[in-house]
Amino acid sequence: MNHRNTLTRRAVVTPAVLAISWLLGVGGATAAELTVVNFGGANAEAQKVAYYQPFEKKTGDKITAVEYNGETAKIKAMVEAKHVNWDVVEVESGDIGRGCDEGLYEKLDWSKIANKSDLISESPHTCGVGFFVWSTALAYDADKLKTAPSGWADFWDVKKFPGKRALRKGARGNLEFALMADGVAPKDVYVVLATKAGQDRAFKKLGELKPYIQWWEAGAQPPQFLVAGDVVMSSAFNGRIDAAQREGKNLKVVWNGSIYDLDYWVIPKGTPNKAAAEQFISYTLSPKPQEIYAQHIAYGPVNRQAIQSLDQKTLANLPNSPANGKNAVLQDLSFWTDHGDELEQRFASWASK
Secondary structure, three states, X not given: OOOOOOOOOOOOOOHHHHHHHHHOOOOOOOOOEEEEEEOXXXXXHHHHHHHHHHHHHHXXXXXXXXXXXXXXXXXXXXXXXXXXXXXXXXXXXHHHHHHHXXXXXXXXXXXXXXXXXXXXXXXXXXXXEEEEEEEEEEEEEOOOOOOOOOOHHHHHOOOOOOOXXXXXXXXXXXXXXXXXXXXXXXXXXXXXXXXXXXXXXXXXXXXXXXXXXXXXXXXOHHHHHHHHXXXXXEEEEHHHHXXXXXXXXXXXXXXXXXXXXXXXXXXXXXXXXXXXXXXXXXXXXXXXXXXXXXXXXXXXXXXXXXXXXXXXXXXOXXXXXXXXXXXXXXXXXXXXXXXXXXXXXXXXXXXXX
């Protein structure tokens, strides 16, 4: 992906400009120019419609959107050089705790962000706030598979559903799926996985399926594999399946045993636009923008009121709707922070054999 030039020209505010603004009765405030960083694709488009454009209209502030691939190193370099020109950044859950500990992000002043009670419990963090819920789930092409699989046990059942399956190349997610396929209840997955016996059990179960696995690495691959008939089922990011459905593909999601997670807004430490960044984040968490966002991409709102006000058709495609969230597993960040390195190494050596 080409990275756009991230250095945006900021308005130079002279004392004369401030004086004129004050005389005009806007209390010394000039329109801010905010740089908001996201992961691109359909998600960036949904953010533009739900958040950026309405916020610009409401406040007169200018938003410049920049895409990146989650490189925390870029934020670190800016913060250390004390030359921060990103104001609000979307980060994955795995990066928020680490970045917070390293002092890369501002600690949020919740009086300026939201009432925590208005948000789902997983959303608030010391250094950020989850603003949507996404999940990795089982997906299949209903044009090619006449009987619907009901969960990970069916994904492993190569007699009932012959053919290749696709899984993301890595330990995270797959070990949880393997345990659920082996009969572990979603609520007990991390209790079992935290033990050596549980980890061995997960790898043994993955081993049963190994001859039938086609690995994927990019989020765009599962829908492509399914539509091409390369695989009969795949794990997939639910937003990618939603995008394919909007293009008319008959792909379906099985929510039973899905693993959900959140993406978070953070404010890089030292941004000169901190107040405007807080105002922007607060706006994106309010009910209406959250609703609009969920209507443009199948990612779940974190605002409780927004979840309640969505229609059934929209809710049917969201990872955290009451029905779809019933047998879902929240990705356990502390587990993967503690065990991730060793399990990914073990997975890499297992996969290469």
